[in-house]
Amino acid sequence: MALSLAGARVRAAALTLPLVAFIGVTFLAPLGLMLARSVHEPLVADSLPDTLAVLENWDGVSLPGEDVFQALARELLTLHKQRSLGGVATRVNRLESGMRSAIVRTARQLRNADPGSWREAMIAAAPIWNEPKAWRALQRSGERYTLRHFLHALDLERDSEGNVVAQPPDQRIYLSLLGRTLMVSVVITVICLILGYPVAYLIANSPPSRSNLLLLLVLVPFWTSLLVRTTSWIVLLQNQGVINDLLVAVGLTTEESRIPMIYNMTGTLVAMTQILLPFMVLPLYAVMRTIAPSQMRAAAALGASFGQAFVRVYWPQTLPGIAAGSLLVFILSIGYYITPALVGGRTGQLISNLIAYHMQQSLNWGLAAALGAILLVCVALLFFLFNRLVGVERMRFT
Amino acid sequence: MTSRTASFGLGDRLARWLHLAFCAAVFVFLIAPMLVVVPLSFNAEPYFTFSEGMLALDADAYSLRWYRNIVEDEEWRLALANSLFIGLAAAAIATALGVLAALGLASPAMPGRALVTGLLISPMITPIIISAAGMFFFYSYLGLSQTHLSLVLAHAALGTPFVVITVTATLAGFDRNLVRAAESLGAGPFVVFRRVQLPLIAPGVIAGALFAFAASFDEVVTVLFLGGLEQRTIPRQMWAGIREQISPEILAVATFLVAFVLVLMGVVEWLRGRHGHQGEPAR
Numbered sequence: 001m002a003l004s005l006a007g008a009r010v011r012a013a014a015l016t017l018p019l020v021a022f023i024g025v026t027f028l029a030p031l032g033l034m035l036a037r038s039v040h041e042p043l044v045a046d047s048l049p050d051t052l053a054v055l056e057n058w059d060g061v062s063l064p065g066e067d068v069f070q071a072l073a074r075e076l077l078t079l080h081k082q083r084s085l086g087g088v089a090t091r092v093n094r095l096e097s098g099m100r101s102a103i104v105r106t107a108r109q110l111r112n113a114d115p116g117s118w119r120e121a122m123i124a125a126a127p128i129w130n131e132p133k134a135w136r137a138l139q140r141s142g143e144r145y146t147l148r149h150f151l152h153a154l155d156l157e158r159d160s161e162g163n164v165v166a167q168p169p170d171q172r173i174y175l176s177l178l179g180r181t182l183m184v185s186v187v188i189t190v191i192c193l194i195l196g197y198p199v200a201y202l203i204a205n206s207p208p209s210r211s212n213l214l215l216l217l218v219l220v221p222f223w224t225s226l227l228v229r230t231t232s233w234i235v236l237l238q239n240q241g242v243i244n245d246l247l248v249a250v251g252l253t254t255e256e257s258r259i260p261m262i263y264n265m266t267g268t269l270v271a272m273t274q275i276l277l278p279f280m281v282l283p284l285y286a287v288m289r290t291i292a293p294s295q296m297r298a299a300a301a302l303g304a305s306f307g308q309a310f311v312r313v314y315w316p317q318t319l320p321g322i323a324a325g326s327l328l329v330f331i332l333s334i335g336y337y338i339t340p341a342l343v344g345g346r347t348g349q350l351i352s353n354l355i356a357y358h359m360q361q362s363l364n365w366g367l368a369a370a371l372g373a374i375l376l377v378c379v380a381l382l383f384f385l386f387n388r389l390v391g392v393e394r395m396r397f398t
Numbered sequence: 399m400t401s402r403t404a405s406f407g408l409g410d411r412l413a414r415w416l417h418l419a420f421c422a423a424v425f426v427f428l429i430a431p432m433l434v435v436v437p438l439s440f441n442a443e444p445y446f447t448f449s450e451g452m453l454a455l456d457a458d459a460y461s462l463r464w465y466r467n468i469v470e471d472e473e474w475r476l477a478l479a480n481s482l483f484i485g486l487a488a489a490a491i492a493t494a495l496g497v498l499a500a501l502g503l504a505s506p507a508m509p510g511r512a513l514v515t516g517l518l519i520s521p522m523i524t525p526i527i528i529s530a531a532g533m534f535f536f537y538s539y540l541g542l543s544q545t546h547l548s549l550v551l552a553h554a555a556l557g558t559p560f561v562v563i564t565v566t567a568t569l570a571g572f573d574r575n576l577v578r579a580a581e582s583l584g585a586g587p588f589v590v591f592r593r594v595q596l597p598l599i600a601p602g603v604i605a606g607a608l609f610a611f612a613a614s615f616d617e618v619v620t621v622l623f624l625g626g627l628e629q630r631t632i633p634r635q636m637w638a639g640i641r642e643q644i645s646p647e648i649l650a651v652a653t654f655l656v657a658f659v660l661v662l663m664g665v666v667e668w669l670r671g672r673h674g675h676q677g678e679p680a681r
Contacts, residue, residue, distance in 0.1 A: 012507050013509055015502030023497050023555060026536075026551045026554070102648075106621060196424075210659075227640070228655050232652070235447070238446065263399055352525055352526075379523060379524065379525060
């Protein structure tokens with residue numbers, strides 16, 4: 001008996017093994033690769049090994065010796081020849097602005113000359129080499145493993161003594177964006193609950209044929225392409241769109257004062273609420289469906305008003321559905337990308353959009369990874385809560 | 399409705415009417431945006447709003463020009479072919495692996511079920527931008543970025559949770575005595591699966607496969623990160639259309655996609671009706 005149980009365990013595990021391996025390779029490995037970039041940035045260390053080695057002996061305050069200048073000059077020239085100077089210059093520049101142009105200019109001006117003093121030649125090319133902060137930036141960008149992307153993602157940085165301090169006020173953008181993302185997610189979750197609860201109630205308490213039809217009205221948008229639904233909001237909300245035309249036609253607004261409802265936070269909120277609403281209605285309906293109508297009838301028979309019966313009998317039993325729907329909508333909101341990117345304009349962007357910006361435009365992959373890691377931790381915590389309270393096996397899509 | 403709900407006083411009846419009106423408004427909010435797209439896709443003018451001619455139901459204000467454009471356009475044809483190929487291949491992989499895993503997860507002997515389930519569901523929960531960025535690094539590292547293969551694998555990974563959840567739910571209502579009975583009659587594991595389990599869980603399997611396909615068919619972010627010009631899919635074309643050159647062609651495509659979903663939902667409903675509610679996933 002014990003043997004056959006062990007056999008059953010092995011057989012069950014073996015059945016899941018192919019998918020576990022597949023997800024491990026095609027999903028978890030890429031995720032790990034991404035997250036590793038948040039702390040691992042070897043490019044500068046690999047590109048300037050000699051400079052960083054001689055810079056080890058530098059006291060950090062005075063100007064480094066001629067050997068350091070010479071090592072850096074040689075390595076910059078090599079990188080320039082290999083056409084791989086840009087990546088190194090960009091990375092150093094993230095720690096000290098002005099370093100990118102200094103590095104590029106230095107490499108270009110030193111190309112043909114073999115000066116007597118590398119130090120003088122380099123300072124002539126870019127005066128910043130005269131300042132210790134340039135070398136500190138070089139030294140720190142040469143750290144193979146670093147927490148600076150996480151510090152940056154939390155609006156912090158290290159000062160010249162290595163203490164963790166807040167970024168200058170004009171560069172603090174990430175915490176407020178994270179706050180905005182959480183705020184937007186809360187708002188959308190609450191609106192979805194307010195809109196979704198009565199609808200789920202109606203569906204759950206209708207006769208089967210009508211309830212199936214009403215359910216379809218929720219499921220069809222649920223399964224309709226995200227891009228289609230986002231497009232339809234553009235059609236409706238834009239300045240020359242259907243709603244503004246209608247408002248002008250009935251005289252609620254004038255041709256000159258059309259209401260900007262899209263390419264801003266309003267657009268993000270409206271479109272995301274509509275897109276995520278089914279994720280609230282379906283779990284609520286799933287729970288309400290199991291509550292026997294006879295309970296409300298019994299409460300009425302015992303003299304309760306509808307309000308009393310609802311608050312005392314019905315509402316408490318729907319709390320698991322509220323938890324499931326709210327967590328689901330919230331989890332999906334904080335990671336939302338497509339809709340804010342298309343209808344959010346400048347003010348309606350969320351944290352995912354900034355991750356995409358750093359992936360595709362600024363190419364600061366370390367920072368994108370750190371922001372991604374923070375977002376992922378939020379999502380993982382919420383999902384853990386969801387799994388505890390609801391269980392993934394209770395999710396449904398039909 | 400009155401037969402299923404308790405009856406309360408007059409004030410409550412007023413509340414019920416308010417409730418119905420509120421729900422009607424919410425349904426309009428859910429459905430109307432998609433319906434607006436359909437007539438506008440027949441607009442003869444390159445505008446995103448109803449022209450006076452359209453409102454007057456003037457036949458000349460309506461036209462099939464945007465439909466003609468997309469049918470004749472090489473890029474949209476390539477996008478359709480890519481979407482179908484990637485969607486079908488990804489759904490096939492996701493379904494095969496997902497059904498096996500669901501069979502394992504449904505077994506009472508499965509060790510570490512909660513952990514494995516969480517792991518297998520993670521692609522659905524992880525914000526898509528993080529998954530896509532990771533896959534970008536991964537497939538670039540392997541030299542596979544800008545290939546169909548990378549997109550098939552990416553979409554298969556993103557589609558498996560739908561199959562796992564749907565099939566696991568179907569199996570939850572499955573009577574394991576049927577397996578024991580078949581085994582006692584001498585059937586091996588493969589025969590048990592093929593002749594006993596598969597026919598009973600078929601609706602769940604088909605639904606899961608459809609959802610995996612639909613998820614791939616609607617996915618744009620991994621295509622943005624992994625695909626090149628040769629891998630453009632329909633959502634990728636729509637993305638470009640919305641961001642760059644917005645034209646009513648997009649509304650014509652959107653109308654097609656709404657019709658596609660209606661067909662898909664019809665198939666799922668038909669499957670569920672045909673097999674009764676016995677194999678229905680837990681709601």
